[in-house]
Amino acid sequence: MLIGNVVVEPPLILGPMAGMNTLAFRLLCRKAGAGLVCSEMVSANAIRYGSVKTEGLLETCLQEKPLSIQIFGAEPDVMAAAAQHVEAAGADIVDLNMGCPVRKVLKAGAGSMLMKDPDLAVAIAAAMVQAVRVPVTAKIRIGWRRGDASYIELSRRLVDVGVDAIALHARTAGQGYRGPADWSAIARLVEAVPVPVIGNGDVFCAEDAVRMQRETGCAAVMIARGALGDPLIFAQAADLLAGRPARSFPARSRLALALWHAQVLALQCGEHLGVRRMRMMACWYSRGLPGSAKFRRDVCRAVTLSELADAILALARNLPPNATFEAPDRAPIEDMTFE
Ligand SMILES: Cc1cc2nc3c(=O)[nH]c(=O)nc-3n(C[C@H](O)[C@H](O)[C@H](O)COP(=O)(O)O)c2cc1C
Incomplete structure (x- = not known):
């Protein structure tokens, strides 16, 4: 699978997770079999003001590549400058956050607030595309609230200004993590845009990843919570996608x-x-x-x-000699409301 000129093989992606996707965790997931890893979201404004903490989030190394660095913000020129900054820091892909429903981010007009202001979202994406040589992607939700399915039209406009792939977390912003992700929305987006669609939401085991790809036709599957404590989900999903039985690990x-x-x-x-x-x-x-x-x-x-x-x-x-790991609880980590 290709995003612009970046090869994503296997088509399994570690989704961005604030506070979780440290360099250590990303390296582990890459070694375990993810074809691409994402940073946690990075504030374009913090980059602009030279925050030392934010520079720490941009730390990378060759072994984790390809790496997608996600930025959030609400001003096209600031986002363009931030995109250039993360490209220089080693990003192989720059991702635009349009899904975060955290109050602080929304108040700044960023994250999933951009789902409410498509003109601004498109202006930001266009400015980012103009600013960098690496591919630009956007991570979106279905819409702002239930019944809002603006994502198709918005995705088409993002593609028109040069966005190379769209990742869809198949819930609305208002939903947070409530209710099941609506994979049929991913299938509709696959039909509607000419760029790769990355499906996201509720993949908690290797079988889920295969099922999502089969049911939606998405070009790649993004896994976030399912990788926490279980990076080998990528190895097992890669096995199944390649038509092999999934390895079981002690x-x-x-x-x-x-x-x-x-x-x-x-x-x-x-x-x-x-x-x-x-x-x-x-x-x-x-x-x-x-x-x-x-x-x-x-x-x-x-x-x-x-x-x-x-x-x-x-x-x-103290484990029994032949203990294998079968995660018993594949349910979403419900108390995680951060995005
Ligand atoms: C702890 C945590 C932090 C997250 N941080 C981000 C983030 O920084 N940027 C983003 O786009 N999504 C973020 N997400 C959302 C995930 O990338 C993903 O869209 C969501 O969890 C649904 O996928 P899943 O069912 O595979 O977990 C976060 C999710 C969690 C659980």
Whole structure:
């Protein structure tokens, strides 16, 4: 699958997730089999004012490429300058956030507020396309609220100004994460635009990814929450898409990934912050494993990397020898309202 001139192989994409998609996690997902990884959303205004924290979000390395960096904002010239900045920082693709329903972002007129102002959205996309050589994509929702299906017309206009692919989170902005994603909306968009459509929403296991591609005809499948604690979802989905049976992985290999994740995160953002950021992640890696309740308690108390590593190793040591990881709870992580 191609986005502009960028090869996305296999056609499986780690969706942008604020607070989650660190360089460490993106590297893991790429190694596990994602064909493309996305950064978390980055504020165009923060780039403009030279925020040191924001520069940290742009850290990348060769091994994770191709990388899509997502930016959000509401002013065409500021977004164009931010697109140039992230291109120079190493983005292979620049993505326009049109789906975020967080109040702070909406108040600034950005994120899914752009679904309400198609003229501005198109002006921003056009300015970004003019500003960079790499492909520009947009991540949208179905509309602003239920009954609003403006996404088809809007997508056509985005494509007309040069957007190379559209990712559709198949819910309206008003829905947040409520209700099932409407995959039929993805199928309708596939029919309506000449560029690749990336389907997104409620892919929680490898079988879901194949089903989404089959039911909608989307060019690629984007997985966000389903990859939390389970980067190997990409390996398994890649197997199924290639017509092979999905590999099954021992539970220990997933805990090895958790250990690696923790170490690289600590390296990247320092031990104190790295351990704190890893706590919730580590709990997700342990979902469904015997001993996970005690593990969660230990992890939440961990302050140093060695305490965190000890908890992971103890969980691995106490697993039955042939334990495999079958995530029992494929339900959405409902309490996550952040987008
Ligand atoms: C913790 C979290 C953070 C997110 N941050 C972003 C973001 O920065 N930009 C964005 O476009 N979407 C963001 N999303 C939305 C996801 O990319 C995705 O569209 C949504 O979760 C639906 O896909 P899923 O069912 O595979 O999780 C976020 C989702 C979660 C759970």
